[in-house]
Amino acid sequence: MIKVRTAFTLLFGVIIISLIITTMVFLKLLDNRKGFGRMQFTKHAKLQLSHQIAEKNNDLSYLFSQYLLTQEADWKNQYQQLKNEPSEALADYQKYHLKDTVFRLAESEIQLLQLAQEKDNYLRQLEADVFKEKSPTSAIERFSDNEEEYQIARKQLLHHLEDFDDLIENESTNKWNKSSEEGYFYFYVSLSLLLSILLFSCISFILIQKRVKQQEQLDLQLQENIKEIKATKNELEKSDERFQLAIKGSKALIWDFDTQQKKIKWFPKGKDFLEYDAEELGTDLQFLKDHIHKDDVSLFDKEIKEHKETRNPIAFDARFYSKNKELRWLRCQGLPVFDENTKALNRIVGTFVDITDELKAEEKIVNAVLETEDKERSRIARDIHDSLQQTMSTALLHLEKVRHHQPELNSEEHFQLGYSLLKKSIKESRSLAHNLMPKVVEENGIVPALQSLITAMKGSTDTQISFFENIGEERLKLSYEISIYRIVQESINNMMKHSKASECTIQLMKYPDLLVLTIEDNGVGFDTSKTDQSFGINSLKTRASAIGAYLQVSSNLGKGTEIFLELAL
Incomplete structure (x- = not known):
């Protein structure tokens, strides 16, 4: 059911719209009457145009005929004077020929006037030829020779003007009929609108009367609504109290x-x-x-x-x-x-x-990682002392024997043995040196450190290693960079020892709130269900969890291995 307010709005809206439309219809009706008046004025002006052309032509023809009959120069002078006078008909024609004038002519009307003007010019030319004759006799003879053409031209001129008048009359009659139809249409439409406005006004009055009677019921309803508002207010106060308590806690x-x-x-x-x-x-x-x-x-x-x-x-x-x-x-x-x-x-x-407590907990994790690194460096130092130095010393002794050319020894054998041990020492020194690379991470950042690591590894393996990144020179937290470096380092070492891969791709991509590391190879793979207790994989996961990252290792036999790390920034 439509509400009273909606009904009032619709009714008064219809009334206002009807009044606007009625006003527009009355304006249309007024414009129609104005157009009718302009049409009559235009008709009179156009007919006056043809009458002026015909009248001047008749006057000139009369003066010309009087000159032929009397041979008096006065008639010729009057002819020339009338001919040279500005023609109001021609001036009006030029004015009406313009397209932007109020009384513009139609194309058919212009054509008839042009034909009439051409005939008028032809008659004037014939008359001018007669006037050129020096003797009265030769003038009459000249006119006699062209009299038939002269009369035909005059008849055609008058015929064109008559056609012009008929065209104007027909056009005016058609416009009058059309204007009358439009006038009656606008009149009846305006009358219908006025009756509609009266009807809707009566309906509005009845609805207003009913609305007054319903006011008491609305007052009662308002009181009930006030009670509901108070109850809602009390509930909001309780909700606000709960919010305050939650914030305080x-x-x-x-x-x-x-x-x-x-x-x-x-x-x-x-x-x-x-x-x-x-x-x-x-x-x-x-x-x-x-x-x-x-x-x-x-x-x-x-x-x-x-x-x-x-x-x-x-x-x-x-x-x-x-x-x-x-x-x-x-x-x-x-x-x-x-x-x-x-x-x-x-x-x-x-x-x-x-967030002080949270950061202190994070610092403890970083300290634990750094302590682990110190232990790792100590272990590497011992390896250098116990392994690398011993190997290089042995190689040096063999090469010294070759250098002194002791005849009782086989120099070639000692040289080859010393040479192989020295190559092994260099390879071990390269591997041990890159185990100490976190210093490069701290000084230059994660991207240069990984690039240096990969460059060094290429000399120790036939695997083609590709590295892609979008970080550039941007720095991350030191704890993040060290852990990521260690994970990449250990993953490459495992790949070189076990995967037999020909290609390995490393990607380190930074997004607005996320850091993603992926390491993929096309090696032999392994069964992940049998490596739950693997020290290498557990070491990777431990390093990832130390910085709050998610790490997943995916592999299948014969399909390579993928290591995926995701760190929220």
């Missing part, structure tokens, strides 16, 4: 920065921040700048500046000093709030969360 502190007044409001009320009581908290950005670590001030300014330029959300971690001068790590996040009409930035609302 968490580590988050909500901040609301007004960009117009440059003031900060803190929520929930009464909660402390950096060991400051709610009453001690500052209400401007300077309060935050006064407590941020000096090395993180530039980061803070950069985030605020970038937010003003791009209006992207704010997100950064920085160190702040508490009231007791204790250094705490805080994670700041914020979202812009824009005006719906002007699209201007009104507020920035976000949270401060203390």
Whole structure:
């Protein structure tokens, strides 16, 4: 059922639209009457045009005939004077011939006037030839020779003008009939609209009467609605209380920065921040700048500046000093709030969360990784002392014997043995040197370190190793770079020892919030279900979990091996 307000809106809308349409119809009717008047005026002007042409032609023909009959020069002078006078008919013709004039002629009308004008010019030419004769006798003879053509031309001129008048009359009659039909149509339409407006006005009056009678019922309904609103308000207050309790129980502190007044409001009320009581908290950005670590001030300014330029959300971690001068790590996040009409930035609302404990836990993991690396370096140092140095010393002794050319020894045999041991020593020294590469990682970054590692490995294996990356010179966290380097290093060593692969592809790709490492080879593969206790695979997973990354090893016999690592940034 249609509501009363909707009914009123529809009825008054119909009435207003009907009034607008009625006004437009009346304007059309008025324009129709104006057009009818213009048509009559145009008809008169066009007929006057043909009459002026005919009248001037008759006058000139009369003066010409009088000259032939009397041979008096006065008639010739009057002829010349009338001929040379500006022709109103010709001027009107030129005016009506223009397409932008109010009384413009149709193409058929223009053609008839042009034919009449041509005949008129022809008659004037014949008359001019007669006037050129010097004697009266020769003039009469000249006219006699062209009299038949002269009369035919006059008849054709009058015939064209008559056709022009008939055309004007027919056209005027057709336009009059059409104008009358349109006038009656607009009249009846306007009358129908007025009756419709009257009908809808009566219906509106009846509905208004009913609406007044229903007002008491609406008042009662309003009172019931007020009760429901109060109940809803109470529920919202309880919901707000639950929200306040949830915020108080968490580590988050909500901040609301007004960009117009440059003031900060803190929520929930009464909660402390950096060991400051709610009453001690500052209400401007300077309060935050006064407590941020000096090395993180530039980061803070950069985030605020970038937010003003791009209006992207704010997100950064920085160190702040508490009231007791204790250094705490805080994670700041914020979202812009824009005006719906002007699209201007009104507020920035976000949270401060203390992440000091989380970072300390991460530091413990990094320290454990670094401690493991120190142990690894110690082991490699022992290997160098126990293995590499002994091998190179033995090689040196054999080569020394060759150098002194002791005749009692087989020099060739000692030389070949020393040479092979020296090659083995160089190969071992290269492998051991690259086991100490994290120093290169720390100094140059993960990409140059991996490129150096792969270049060195190419001299020790026939496997074609390809490396692709999109990081360039960008640096990651040192703990991330060292762990990724170790994972790639160990994976390549395992591939060289066991896979018998001819190709190996390494990809290190960085996305806005994700780092992805993949290592694929086309080797013999292995059964992953039988390697759960494998020291190598478990070592890779341990290194990945130390930095919070996800690692998966996929392999099938005869189909190669794929190592996939995903790290959230």
